[in-house]
Amino acid sequence: xxxxxxxxxxxxxxxxxxxxxxxxxxxxxxxxxxxxxxxxxxxxxxxxxxxxxxxxxxxxxxxxxxxxxxxxxxxxxxxxxxxxxxxxxxxxxxxxxxxxxxxxxxxxxxxxxxxxxxxxxxxxxxxxxxxxxxxxxxxxxxxxxxxxxxxxxxxxxxxxxxxxxxxxxxxxxxxxxxxxxxxxxxxxxxxxxxxxxxxxxxxxxxxxxxxxxxxxxxxxxxxxxxxxxxxx
Amino acid sequence: xxxxxxxxxxxxxxxxxxxxxxxxxxxxxxxxxxxxxxxxxxxxxxxxxxxxxxxxxxxxxxxxxxxxxxxxxxxxxxxxxxxxxxxxxxxxxxxxxxxxxxxxxxxxxxxxxxxxxxxxxxxxxxxxxxxxxxxxxxxxxxxxxxxxxxxxxxxxxxxxxxxxxxxxxxxxxxxxxxxxxxxxxxxxxxxxxxxxxxxxxxxxxxxxxxxxxxxxxxxxxxxxxxxxxxxx
Amino acid sequence: xxxxxxxxxxxxxxxxxxxxxxxxxxxxxxxxxxxxxxxxxxxxxxxxxxxxxxxxxxxxxxxxxxxxxxxxxxxxxxxxxxxxxxxxxxxxxxxxxxxxxxxxxxxxxxxxxxxxxxxxxxxxxxxxxxxxxxxxxxxxxxxxxxxxxxxxxxxxxxxxxxxxxxxxxxxxxxxxxxxxxxxxxxxxxxxxxxxxxxxxxxxxxxxxxxxxxxxxxxxxxxxxxxxxxxxx
Amino acid sequence: xxxxxxxxxxxxxxxxxxxxxxxxxxxxxxxxxxxxxxxxxxxxxxxxxxxxxxxxxxxxxxxxxxxxxxxxxxxxxxxxxxxxxxxxxxxxxxxxxxxxxxxxxxxxxxxxxxxxxxxxxxxxxxxxxxxxxxxxxxxxxxxxxxxxxxxxxxxxxxxxxxxxxxxxxxxxxxxxxxxxxxxxxxxxxxxxxxxxxxxxxxxxxxxxxxxxxxxxxxxxxxxxxxxxxxxx
Numbered sequence: 001x002x003x004x005x006x007x008x009x010x011x012x013x014x015x016x017x018x019x020x021x022x023x024x025x026x027x028x029x030x031x032x033x034x035x036x037x038x039x040x041x042x043x044x045x046x047x048x049x050x051x052x053x054x055x056x057x058x059x060x061x062x063x064x065x066x067x068x069x070x071x072x073x074x075x076x077x078x079x080x081x082x083x084x085x086x087x088x089x090x091x092x093x094x095x096x097x098x099x100x101x102x103x104x105x106x107x108x109x110x111x112x113x114x115x116x117x118x119x120x121x122x123x124x125x126x127x128x129x130x131x132x133x134x135x136x137x138x139x140x141x142x143x144x145x146x147x148x149x150x151x152x153x154x155x156x157x158x159x160x161x162x163x164x165x166x167x168x169x170x171x172x173x174x175x176x177x178x179x180x181x182x183x184x185x186x187x188x189x190x191x192x193x194x195x196x197x198x199x200x201x202x203x204x205x206x207x208x209x210x211x212x213x214x215x216x217x218x219x220x221x222x223x224x225x226x227x228x229x230x231x232x
Numbered sequence: 233x234x235x236x237x238x239x240x241x242x243x244x245x246x247x248x249x250x251x252x253x254x255x256x257x258x259x260x261x262x263x264x265x266x267x268x269x270x271x272x273x274x275x276x277x278x279x280x281x282x283x284x285x286x287x288x289x290x291x292x293x294x295x296x297x298x299x300x301x302x303x304x305x306x307x308x309x310x311x312x313x314x315x316x317x318x319x320x321x322x323x324x325x326x327x328x329x330x331x332x333x334x335x336x337x338x339x340x341x342x343x344x345x346x347x348x349x350x351x352x353x354x355x356x357x358x359x360x361x362x363x364x365x366x367x368x369x370x371x372x373x374x375x376x377x378x379x380x381x382x383x384x385x386x387x388x389x390x391x392x393x394x395x396x397x398x399x400x401x402x403x404x405x406x407x408x409x410x411x412x413x414x415x416x417x418x419x420x421x422x423x424x425x426x427x428x429x430x431x432x433x434x435x436x437x438x439x440x441x442x443x444x445x446x447x448x449x450x451x452x453x454x455x456x457x458x459x460x461x462x463x464x
Numbered sequence: 465x466x467x468x469x470x471x472x473x474x475x476x477x478x479x480x481x482x483x484x485x486x487x488x489x490x491x492x493x494x495x496x497x498x499x500x501x502x503x504x505x506x507x508x509x510x511x512x513x514x515x516x517x518x519x520x521x522x523x524x525x526x527x528x529x530x531x532x533x534x535x536x537x538x539x540x541x542x543x544x545x546x547x548x549x550x551x552x553x554x555x556x557x558x559x560x561x562x563x564x565x566x567x568x569x570x571x572x573x574x575x576x577x578x579x580x581x582x583x584x585x586x587x588x589x590x591x592x593x594x595x596x597x598x599x600x601x602x603x604x605x606x607x608x609x610x611x612x613x614x615x616x617x618x619x620x621x622x623x624x625x626x627x628x629x630x631x632x633x634x635x636x637x638x639x640x641x642x643x644x645x646x647x648x649x650x651x652x653x654x655x656x657x658x659x660x661x662x663x664x665x666x667x668x669x670x671x672x673x674x675x676x677x678x679x680x681x682x683x684x685x686x687x688x689x690x691x692x693x694x695x696x
Numbered sequence: 697x698x699x700x701x702x703x704x705x706x707x708x709x710x711x712x713x714x715x716x717x718x719x720x721x722x723x724x725x726x727x728x729x730x731x732x733x734x735x736x737x738x739x740x741x742x743x744x745x746x747x748x749x750x751x752x753x754x755x756x757x758x759x760x761x762x763x764x765x766x767x768x769x770x771x772x773x774x775x776x777x778x779x780x781x782x783x784x785x786x787x788x789x790x791x792x793x794x795x796x797x798x799x800x801x802x803x804x805x806x807x808x809x810x811x812x813x814x815x816x817x818x819x820x821x822x823x824x825x826x827x828x829x830x831x832x833x834x835x836x837x838x839x840x841x842x843x844x845x846x847x848x849x850x851x852x853x854x855x856x857x858x859x860x861x862x863x864x865x866x867x868x869x870x871x872x873x874x875x876x877x878x879x880x881x882x883x884x885x886x887x888x889x890x891x892x893x894x895x896x897x898x899x900x901x902x903x904x905x906x907x908x909x910x911x912x913x914x915x916x917x918x919x920x921x922x923x924x925x926x927x928x
Contacts, residue, residue, distance in 0.1 A: 102888040198340070226256060344627075580792065671831055
């Protein structure tokens with residue numbers, strides 16, 4: 001595998017920490033470029049510290065292939081489940097931003113508050129682990145839980161996990177990072193709009209579809225800027 | 233053209249990023265000092281990275297005059313339209329601050345919450361692209377859209393773009409930067425006042441007119457401080 | 465005058481900028497240690513940049529005594545008026561924190577939300593310049609306006625200025641800085657308590673009086689820490 | 697005593713300042729590893745400045761054993777009372793985060809908004825010093841007040857102090873730091889959920905118990921990251 005792939009994935013981890021989407025926890029992965037049955041993800045490590053050398057290879061069943069047997073994240077099953085269910089998904093970010101978590105706790109749907117959050121306009125489902133698994137420790141620590149979560153995601157770009165966090169997916173590592181960042185920012189916009197009261201004139205699904213295409217075409221400009229801030 | 237003009241425009245871009253008004257996107261422009269039918273604006277680049285060498289010259293129809301054919305921002309038409317409609321405008325800033333976007337989504341008018349935001353007291357219109365163009369990708373990517381936006385601005389200093397962001401204009405680059413910054417801060421004040429509830433004793437239009445004159449006369453003190461923080 | 469006095473006043477200015485109470489504007493002053501009819505205050509300059517060499521001497525009528533005729537702040541009259549009316553006041557800070565401004569716009573009284581804000585428990589009046597002066601530019605730019613503001617302050621520690629900002633006063637420069645900082649923080653606490661709804665169990669006036677005495681006795685620990693962060 | 701113990705306690709103090717839980721005040725302590733009747737706590741000093749050399753040894757009656765007679769914090773009695781009443785508690789953090797203080801002022805109970813805040817699911821009592829001591833200066837400055845506070849804590853992990861702050865306790869210094877940090881973050885989540893309105897689907901007590909076990913088992917990953925940010 002090319003070193004640049006591992007560097008990009010490690011940069012994605014540090015970018016999401018630098019942009020305040022990740023804190024001491026959070027993880028991002030990408031599908032293996034040469035083997036769709038595998039994905040790449042850092043060992044269990046604070047996301048701000050991840051470098052290319054920390055990346056492990058895992059199967060879409062959540063098994064680590066690391067010859068050095070380094071410790072993977074417990075929640076690798078969250079990634080694994082989505083890679084199995086969604087062949088279109090090439091990268092996944094999972095975090096617990098305090099701005100996003102509220103939307104998994106209440107009935108207010110998350111909206112696409114502006115063009116950068118266009119990918120939210122298709123709808124943002126909520127996964128409540130209690131529905132299928134009853135009382136748990138909340139952690140996505142098995143293939144079964146990961147697949148149930150992937151089912152809840154449907155064909156959307158973002159999924160909220162009740163009392164836990166969120167998942168953002170995309171057709172590239174740049175797109176997944178962009179979506180994780182603007183999920184957080186759009187949540188902030190919506191929370192502030194809520195303090196003003198009344199209905200909000202968010203993007204409708206078709207506006208969202210059109211604006212998302214522009215975002216995907218121009219994501220490189222943001223990516224280069226974000227990456228530059230986290231050079232090792 | 234004098235180098236100091238380009239340096240000031242590049243500083244304006246970096247200032248608005250440093251002050252949190254711009255993020256990975258946002259752009260600021262100024263009318264050409266010697267040719268009112270042209271304006272200056274950076275190539276498509278994250279605003280925190282702009283230097284004098286990145287500035288392009290464009291016509292008020294939105295055509296780039298750059299001999300090196302570097303890529304301009306798609307939304308140059310937003311600037312172009314305003315320069316055509318508003319001969320008094322010498323500089324324009326356009327951003328997507330998460331604090332300002334909410335005011336383009338709800339019915340609550342933006343108010344001038346204190347003297348530094350005096351320029352808002354004349355009123356802040358909202359441009360909803362749907363009214364004239366129906367379902368779009370939200371982007372101001374044509375001369376026609378730019379002129380429609382400029383019409384919505386009327387004779388005001390700030391315009392909100394529904395589900396998109398805002399525009400601040402002024403009689404100098406320093407004034408446009410000052411207004412962009414205090415649009416963001418006044419929005420924060422108004423959001424916080426809204427959590428307390430009840431009517432707010434904002435500036436009335438005549439207080440705003442008087443206070444704005446003081447602000448324009450003393451903007452240099454803030455400008456020097458902001459610029460110092462973003463020295464290349 | 466001892467150099468340490470000027471250094472402390474300059475530190476106070478930089479501290480209030482560093483702690484987010486001041487932005488590109490805001491000013492702090494102290495009564496002259498040897499002449500109660502005079503006070504010390506920086507020339508017109510962004511507060512983060514003030515050094516001991518920028519301090520001017522002024523009379524309590526607001527006239528500058530600076531031999532080098534450097535430009536004083538317009539709003540020196542705000543300080544002058546208070547020094548004339550309140551012999552107990554030895555230092556004054558005036559800023560426009562976006563967290564505090566909302567309380568000058570609505571009917572909700574500012575409360576002492578916790579022990580560090582004990583000085584607020586005696587009550588926080590609001591000065592609305594319209595009451596006495598009608599439509600103005602909001603600026604405290606004359607001895608008459610300064611005295612009217614000082615009258616509104618009564619015997620309190622903090623005064624809100626409608627659509628403008630606030631003033632915090634104290635028996636020492638350390639106390640005035642402490643009060644400006646915790647006015648801002650207590651405002652934040654109260655805004656957040658307001659989002660939860662219902663009455664708030666703030667300090668009552670007698671609790672405030674007792675807790676303020678402890679704060680004044682221990683302010684040195686905070687002062688040393690804040691000062692260390694802004695060493696020139 | 698091993699130097700690493702003192703280093704960890706000093707790191708805990710700097711971590712809580714770095715993570716925004718402490719400001720110029722706040723203190724953290726740990727039970728003496730070899731003598732359960734004593735505890736370790738820094739001298740009276742801004743928490744961001746604490747190093748291993750600043751740590752004092754105190755009895756669980758709140759008496760300092762420092763041969764150099766350095767000044768202890770007044771509120772050492774808060775720590776002392778809890779160490780006497782709660783043999784399971786090995787470390788305590790006490791701060792005044794403006795995000796947490798609101799919950800001690802209103803009737804809304806603090807909830808466990810997500811897995812990292814699982815320790816809150818057992819309930820968060822509020823200590824109102826007025827109930828037992830009437831009008832005071834709010835400070836926990838005696839063994840009697842410390843014990844009353846410890847009684848209010850019951851067998852819980854976090855206690856709110858009305859108009860003052862909060863206490864977080866744990867079975868290790870890492871656990872107490874983790875809980876102080878996520879008390880602050882969960883408070884932020886709950887405040888933001890409140891602006892959206894309606895009931896919140898927080899963790900129930902049994903989910904909290906299960907998730908807390910995972911947190912305690914994996915706290916090392918966060919601790920290493922936080923500590924790295926505050927290396928002396």
